[in-house]
Amino acid sequence: MTDIPHPYRTTTKINLRRAGIITKKNDLPAKSYAENLTSWLEEKGINVSLNTIFPDLDIIIVLGGDGTLLHIAEQAARYSIPVLGINLGDLGFLTELTENETVNALEYILDNQITIENRLMLKSRIVRGTEPGDYRYGLNDVVINKNVVDRILNLSTTADEHYITTYKADGLIFSSPTGSTAYNLSAGGPLVYPGLATILVTPICPFMLGSRPIILPSDMVIRTRLETRDNNENAQIIIDGQPTWILNDNDMLEVETAEYALQLVILSTRDYFTILRNKLHWGFQEKQKE
Numbered sequence: 001m002t003d004i005p006h007p008y009r010t011t012t013k014i015n016l017r018r019a020g021i022i023t024k025k026n027d028l029p030a031k032s033y034a035e036n037l038t039s040w041l042e043e044k045g046i047n048v049s050l051n052t053i054f055p056d057l058d059i060i061i062v063l064g065g066d067g068t069l070l071h072i073a074e075q076a077a078r079y080s081i082p083v084l085g086i087n088l089g090d091l092g093f094l095t096e097l098t099e100n101e102t103v104n105a106l107e108y109i110l111d112n113q114i115t116i117e118n119r120l121m122l123k124s125r126i127v128r129g130t131e132p133g134d135y136r137y138g139l140n141d142v143v144i145n146k147n148v149v150d151r152i153l154n155l156s157t158t159a160d161e162h163y164i165t166t167y168k169a170d171g172l173i174f175s176s177p178t179g180s181t182a183y184n185l186s187a188g189g190p191l192v193y194p195g196l197a198t199i200l201v202t203p204i205c206p207f208m209l210g211s212r213p214i215i216l217p218s219d220m221v222i223r224t225r226l227e228t229r230d231n232n233e234n235a236q237i238i239i240d241g242q243p244t245w246i247l248n249d250n251d252m253l254e255v256e257t258a259e260y261a262l263q264l265v266i267l268s269t270r271d272y273f274t275i276l277r278n279k280l281h282w283g284f285q286e287k288q289k290e
Helices: 028-043 066-078 099-111 272-280
Strands: 009-012 018-023 047-050 059-064 083-087 114-119 122-128 136-138 141-146 153-159 162-169 171-175 198-204 214-217 222-226 235-239 242-247 252-257 262-266
Touching: 018 028, 018 066, 028 047, 028 059, 028 099, 059 066, 059 099, 066 083, 066 136, 066 262, 083 099, 122 141, 122 235, 136 235, 141 153, 141 252, 153 171, 162 171, 162 198, 198 252
Parallel strands: 018 047, 018 059, 059 083, 083 262
Antiparallel strands: 009 114, 114 262, 122 136, 122 252, 141 171, 141 235, 153 162, 153 222, 171 198, 198 214, 222 252, 235 242
């Protein structure tokens, strides 16, 4: 069990001397904008590293989309480096600032205290027999996905050693509140306000209609064991969209809250519900102010 020591929102002043810029891979507009932004930062006396994260960075600026931010979330959280997300694509729940807002945002950071949202992260590992593996970390979700098209998975699941059920489904999604708008939402799971300390468990295409998503306290350790019908059956573990492990017969996946959170810089006047309405098209499309 991991304690959750982080308040959801904190206010701090960043002494900005070293900045890291992370660009979407193989994206020419992001690369071009990074060059312009590097020149601007260096004129302000700020040292810049491109697509490399060092522990002594004061801020990480992500140019791309949510996928680019997810790629560096573990390192940023481990080193306690605040992350500013600039959305250069279409859909961005985490990278919500636009390119046109970047310079004003950085000027504000240089002169003012800012709001940090500490986003809960998940850590997971595979236990084979009595041998636990190394932990891997994710911001959005940990997913068990079937490898065989015509077979459902039997996934015996517990929370703090208390038996929940054996899910008969195409897979399971373990999601943080931040990740509730990702695969969890597509699979019929609920939206969860990112300031809540919870872990969501959502079955993917369950065999029984009564097998519903459940929201659990963040201090629980969730364990899922794959029960196979033959030695050829296995499943894939995917963390934040990246294939990570193969789950074999009687292997157990452990999922719990990580000991550190992602520090997300919040500068936009658009609150969480405004973002939901705009990104998910609830009712109408609000105009974004430049």
